[in-house]
Amino acid sequence: MKVMLSTTVNGEQVQEAVLPRTSLADFLREDLGLTGTHLGCEMGACGACLVLMDGVPVHACLVLAVQAEGSTIETIEGLNETGAAADLQARFHDRNALQCGFCTNGMLMSAQALLEANPAPTRDEIRDALSGNYCRCTGYEAIVDAIDTTARDRAARTEAAK
Amino acid sequence: MTMHIGQSQRRENARRHLSGRGHFVSDLTLPRMLHAVFVRSPMAKGRLVEIDTSEAEQSPGVVRILTAAELNARCKPWVGTLAHFAGMQSPPMNILAEEEVLWTGQPVAMIIAKSRAEAEDAADLVMVDIEDSEPVTDGAAALQDGAPLANSAARNNLCYEALLETPAVNEAFADAAHVVEASFTFGRHTAVTLEPRAVIADFDPSSGALTVHHGTQTPYQFQDVYARHFGLPEGKVRVIAPDVGGSFGMKLHVYNEEMGAVAASMILERPVRYVADRLESFLSDIHARDHIVKGRMALDAEGKILAMDVDDLAPVGAVSAYPRTSAAEGNQVIRLMGAPYNMPDYRGRLQVAFQNKVQTSQYRAVGHPIACAVTEALVERAAEVTGLDPFEIRARNLIADDAYPHVSATGYQFEKLSHQASLAKLREMMDPDALRADQARLREQGIYRGFGIASFVEITNPGAAFYGVGGARISAQDGAVVRMTPSGDIHCAISVTEQGQGTETIIAQVVADQLGVSPERVSVTTGDTATTPSGGATWACRGAGIGGETALRAGRKLRERILTLAGALLQADPATLRLEDGAVVDVATGEARITLEEIGRVATYRPDTLPDGVDHSLTVAHHFAPSGYPFDFTNGIQGSLVEVDVETGIVRILKHWVVEDCGRIINPLLVDEQIRGGVVQGLGPAFFEECQYDTDGQLTNGSLADYLVPMACEMPDIEIAHIETPTEDTILGAKGVGEAGTAAAGAAAMNAVNDALRPFGARLTQTPMTPLRILDALDAARKQRTDP
Ligand code: FES
Ligand code: FES
Numbered sequence: 018m019k020v021m022l023s024t025t026v027n028g029e030q031v032q033e034a035v036l037p038r039t040s041l042a043d044f045l046r047e048d049l050g051l052t053g054t055h056l057g058c059e060m061g062a063c064g065a066c067l068v069l070m071d072g073v074p075v076h077a078c079l080v081l082a083v084q085a086e087g088s089t090i091e092t093i094e095g096l097n098e099t100g101a102a103a104d105l106q107a108r109f110h111d112r113n114a115l116q117c118g119f120c121t122n123g124m125l126m127s128a129q130a131l132l133e134a135n136p137a138p139t140r141d142e143i144r145d146a147l148s149g150n151y152c153r154c155t156g157y158e159a160i161v162d163a164i165d166t167t168a169r170d171r172a173a174r175t176e177a178a179k
Numbered sequence: 180m181t182m183h184i185g186q187s188q189r190r191e192n193a194r195r196h197l198s199g200r201g202h203f204v205s206d207l208t209l210p211r212m213l214h215a216v217f218v219r220s221p222m223a224k225g226r227l228v229e230i231d232t233s234e235a236e237q238s239p240g241v242v243r244i245l246t247a248a249e250l251n252a253r254c255k256p257w258v259g260t261l262a263h264f265a266g267m268q269s270p271p272m273n274i275l276a277e278e279e280v281l282w283t284g285q286p287v288a289m290i291i292a293k294s295r296a297e298a299e300d301a302a303d304l305v306m307v308d309i310e311d312s313e314p315v316t317d318g319a320a321a322l323q324d325g326a327p328l329a330n331s332a333a334r335n336n337l338c339y340e341a342l343l344e345t346p347a348v349n350e351a352f353a354d355a356a357h358v359v360e361a362s363f364t365f366g367r368h369t370a371v372t373l374e375p376r377a378v379i380a381d382f383d384p385s386s387g388a389l390t391v392h393h394g395t396q397t398p399y400q401f402q403d404v405y406a407r408h409f410g411l412p413e414g415k416v417r418v419i420a421p422d423v424g425g426s427f428g429m430k431l432h433v434y435n436e437e438m439g440a441v442a443a444s445m446i447l448e449r450p451v452r453y454v455a456d457r458l459e460s461f462l463s464d465i466h467a468r469d470h471i472v473k474g475r476m477a478l479d480a481e482g483k484i485l486a487m488d489v490d491d492l493a494p495v496g497a498v499s500a501y502p503r504t505s506a507a508e509g510n511q512v513i514r515l516m517g518a519p520y521n522m523p524d525y526r527g528r529l530q531v532a533f534q535n536k537v538q539t540s541q542y543r544a545v546g547h548p549i550a551c552a553v554t555e556a557l558v559e560r561a562a563e564v565t566g567l568d569p570f571e572i573r574a575r576n577l578i579a580d581d582a583y584p585h586v587s588a589t590g591y592q593f594e595k596l597s598h599q600a601s602l603a604k605l606r607e608m609m610d611p612d613a614l615r616a617d618q619a620r621l622r623e624q625g626i627y628r629g630f631g632i633a634s635f636v637e638i639t640n641p642g643a644a645f646y647g648v649g650g651a652r653i654s655a656q657d658g659a660v661v662r663m664t665p666s667g668d669i670h671c672a673i674s675v676t677e678q679g680q681g682t683e684t685i686i687a688q689v690v691a692d693q694l695g696v697s698p699e700r701v702s703v704t705t706g707d708t709a710t711t712p713s714g715g716a717t718w719a720c721r722g723a724g725i726g727g728e729t730a731l732r733a734g735r736k737l738r739e740r741i742l743t744l745a746g747a748l749l750q751a752d753p754a755t756l757r758l759e760d761g762a763v764v765d766v767a768t769g770e771a772r773i774t775l776e777e778i779g780r781v782a783t784y785r786p787d788t789l790p791d792g793v794d795h796s797l798t799v800a801h802h803f804a805p806s807g808y809p810f811d812f813t814n815g816i817q818g819s820l821v822e823v824d825v826e827t828g829i830v831r832i833l834k835h836w837v838v839e840d841c842g843r844i845i846n847p848l849l850v851d852e853q854i855r856g857g858v859v860q861g862l863g864p865a866f867f868e869e870c871q872y873d874t875d876g877q878l879t880n881g882s883l884a885d886y887l888v889p890m891a892c893e894m895p896d897i898e899i900a901h902i903e904t905p906t907e908d909t910i911l912g913a914k915g916v917g918e919a920g921t922a923a924a925g926a927a928a929m930n931a932v933n934d935a936l937r938p939f940g941a942r943l944t945q946t947p948m949t950p951l952r953i954l955d956a957l958d959a960a961r962k963q964r965t966d967p
Contacts, residue, residue: 038296052206053199055424057373058457062883065373093199106197110189113852116679118196119203119373119424140896147891151883153373153425154679156855156920157891 024085026051027095035082042066042077044085045092053093053122057151064123064150068092074130093122102129104170108163116154123150128164136175137168183688183698184911187848190684191699192677195422202421204377204394209450212379213242215440216298217453218288218305219462220280223314223535223876224329227278227307230288235304240297244305245289245443247275253442255408257433259499259538261649264506267339267531269499270332274439279331280309281497282537283877284462286435291443291451314535314876318471318494321532329533330497338499339506339531343513345588351486351524355477359560364945365549366869367469370542371888374424375455376464378437380444390417391441394424396676397431397716402708403652404433404502405441420706423678427543427860431718432465433501461881466870467542469494470512470549476557477524482565484576486524486588487517489553493539494532500540502651506531508539511546511638514589517554518636519598519814520576525588535876543860545719547637547922555633555926556944559933569632569930570606573816577602577634591636594807596814597902598634601838604900605632605816608836614820622938627825628833629937631930632818635923639720639841639915640811640906642804656804657725658712659733661690663741663797665783667761667775669694671733672704674714675726680917681849682722686730688845689911693734694741695758696775712800720915723845724811725803728909733801740799744778747793807908815839815919817858819927820895823935825957828950830866830932832895839919840902843912847901850916855897857920863889865925869947940964 019034026049033048040059045051045068057063059078066077069091096102105128108114115121124147131138131146138146143161152160195201218230232244256271276287288305292298315321315329321336329336352358379392389411395401398418406413423430436453444451455463471492477485491512495505506529513527562572577598578585585593609630618628643655659673671690677683687701694701704710714729715721738758745763746753749772756763762771763778781788782795789795805811818836823829837854844850867887871880880886905912925946932953933942941960945952 036296046206047208051199052203053201055203055374056205057375058883060457060882060884063373097198109197110193113190113193113681113848115193115196116681116852116856117373117423117425118193118201118679121196122199125197141892144891144894151373151888151890153371153427153860153888154856155852156857156859156897157894158855158896159852161891 020083022082022086024087025089027091027098037081037083039082040078041080041082041085044082045077051092051094055119055122057119064127065120067123067126069126074126093125096125096129105129105167108167112159112163114155114159114163120150120152124152124160131164132168132171137172140165183691184845186846188684188688188698188846190681192683203374203424204379204392204421205374205454207379207392209379209381212450212452213291213293213447214295214298215443215451215453216290216295216302217286217436217439218290218302218307220276220283220285220287220309222280222309222311223283225280225309225311227276227280227287228310229308231306232288235290235301238297238301238304240293241290241301242293243291243447245291245446247277249446250274250289250439250442251277253409253445254438257408257501259501259504261504261646261651263649264339264504264510267506268334269338270330272498272501274435274442281330282535284537286439289439289443291447316534316536316872316874316876318492318532318534321494321534322530329535333533336533337530338495338533341510341513341529343525343527343589345524348486348488348524348526352477352488355485356480357478357561357564358475359557359564360475361556361560361944363472363474363553363556365468365470366864366947367466367539368864368868369461369464369466369870370427370429372425372427372429375457375460376430376434377454378440379450379452380441381450382444382448384448388415388417389441390419392419392421393437395420395430396423396426396678396718398676398706398708399674399713399716400431400653408438409441409445417709420676426678428541428545428718429464432503432540434463436463457883458881461878461886463537465500465538465540465542467539468549468864469539472549472553474553474557476561478561478565482561482567482572482575484517484520484522487522488526489513489516490528492530492532494534496536496538497533498538500538502653503541503646505538505540507541508546512549514591515546515550515636516589518550518587518591519578519634521578522588527589536872543857544918544921547635547918548861548925551633551635551923552926552929555930559631559930570602570611573602573634574599591812592808593812594906594908595904596636596812597840597904598814600902601814601816601840604838604902605818605836608898608900609818626822627935628820628822629931629933629935630818630820631927631934632816633923633926633930634816635814637813637919637922638810639813640724640805641719641721642809644809645719654713654715656802657714657721657729658800658802659729660712660798660800661733661737663737663775663779665779667779669696669701671701671730672711673726673730674712674716675722676706676717678717680717680722680853681846682717682726684849685723685727685845689727689730690734693731693738696761700761712802720917723913724909724915725805727845727913728911729801729803731911732803733799736799736801740794740797741778744782744793744795745773747790748778748781749773805908811906811908811914813841813914813916813919817923817927819931821928821931821935823932823953825939828953830948830953832862832893832928835895835897835924837897837899837920838902839899839916840904841916841919842903842914843905844901844903845913851899853916854899854920857917858897858924859889859894861921861924862894862928865928865946865948867947
């Protein structure tokens, strides 16, 4: 039996009927076609499926779609369109902080959340913050570099604005 | 003129991933698509008595349940042997188990339903009756006389055996001043690509055409496999490999499930999708390594290596993988032993055994980490007995940089390597004297640090000698079609594929330089058998060396064509013209004479204005296969610095260094990140990764919560330096770099851990070096000290 779900996804009001067992990840990917959110483990271990729910990163594979009732969801597609992480994306690009790109969604989500919470993280803090994000391709260092540089750039911009 | 070869350049296609617009097979949906799920054997070994699908058939959403009788009949069985591996055996395989199950997780039935969830529900309702029997899980036991057969269709449990031997190896050991020896155990691990295997097979009965969207590295190989095994004309089979979420050698083997999806699509005449979940990946992706190696090394009084004698036992599962076999890794292990060193004599014995586990086969740096770890651990012991430091013993034994060409004791021909220069460079980077001083100071505070180094040789740019000579239909050549559009832009369709290494970017750089344009004007197409020429694609480090050379030669052909056209238009001798900055330039004056746009315009829209007989086609094709040396070997050396907590056994990897010589570097940014990714894939199995089985042959850690993979917080910063020794076999001079990081990272790490534990007399010879194994080694050493 499907139930009605209404939520806001990337700034758009969404009303869909979903099966209660549908995960938020499957809902986003299959019902809304937002395939930028990836599935690597479906058990909360790899971080490929991270999305922002009311501003907080959550594992879309562990959240049921019905739990998103009334909430605001932001996926990589939304983040991309608002430009909120444009500088982060650019530094990832400069530093080649991705290879196959399958983990990239989750990496950007974690990085964005980290920099919100801690605008000046040390490299160790960055590595720590990525402890739920698995990447098989890169060796992580480039990702750490990209986040590190973004943090410095943002700080410099804030400083200059003062 | 700016050359783009050699420049760091960002990957244009990375932008798509950064904005959430990747095109992975697991993202694709086709009209009327069905979903496949497999019912798998819960036991490692047994006789299939009955499969009852009646209840499952009634389950909501189920369209069809396919069993072996119907599914296997569609597919010609496959056999995982190679003719040049004399005496090798492997029983034929088909999609679903028939009579006998051979490993936990082997598919026995296939459910096709409207959604994956419904197919999974139905799979739970299939009753499988298996009369179980004792599985063969231990490799050594499998080879004992009278051992039960792992696979009843095999003659015995010996899949393959080989012996390499120089005439004087026994004398070398007899005359040696020192002999060091040890036994090593290397765990089974697996690729764990973040995107699991994914396929959508789409058979169209109206045209007889099969299109397979397949997350693979080797689309052409699968075009051939699907055509032959399903009885289709090759021209009717199209394989499209769009973005692939990691592969590392794992996504080029033939798997039951992909073959099942194709068969089911042909039966049902609808698109059938199979995407593995993570548990299935652990149960059905190929696993890798799993070696028990006994090794000895003979040395003279000055610490010069005289010989090695090694014995490798490699259990590979119940059947050899197809089409590259499960014996290639062991073969490479015994051939790469001692490769960086002047070593006159050698004996290497390989035994490949069947057992009731999922197959092992080729994964990043096939055989390299095993050969490197054994060789380098023995060199380390040799340093101890001869009183030399790790750098000095290597300096005495590494092949001199001016001693090429060189043939190894195992028969490999090296064109030119740079071991001594690499060693010197690593010494500069690591500053071992400072590290030693730190180590001594910290030991006094109860902090145990150690460093280790490991030299390596990497096989790249393989030609036909790798698989072709053994009868495998795996292309040794690659192909490129380069064309200029009417607006003067360049397009290159090429057979080497992209999985994030940056293939498309480096190909654009290479082509751009041949045609005097910027790489932004070159678009590159890969990964579709219908739109790119046939070829071997990306595996064993062929992308830059073979793919790059193919693109270079194709680009030069088009350059000649354009210059001829320009000559005709300008009434000039083409030899007086060259291409630069998007135009044809007069060599003598450097003056631009005509733009590429203009040539494109005339050739396309006004060929009538050209003199008669001038070829105005702006498309050229070129295929290239390596000749000269059978492989291009690269070399390098790595160093690792670790800190071992002797109370908990936990190791912190503090720093890792790599010196690498991959010949001509096309794009330093991408090369360095390839190396770093490779190092981490070498450190993973050294410290964390292991597929653990119980004695019943059950995989006990088949999830990402139980199987440990390296994460950001455990991995060190990795410093990289390069030496460039281009191969003279090609114009481009590039060799591969994909395996280099993985080849020696574990070996350096093991030497580092043992260096840290030296004050305790403890030593590890097993990977992964888990905290428990480290504590056990410390314990054993303590016992040996207290009760001798
Ligand atoms: S798919 Fe959600 S954490 Fe891995
Ligand atoms: S880029 Fe492939 S998993 Fe991170």
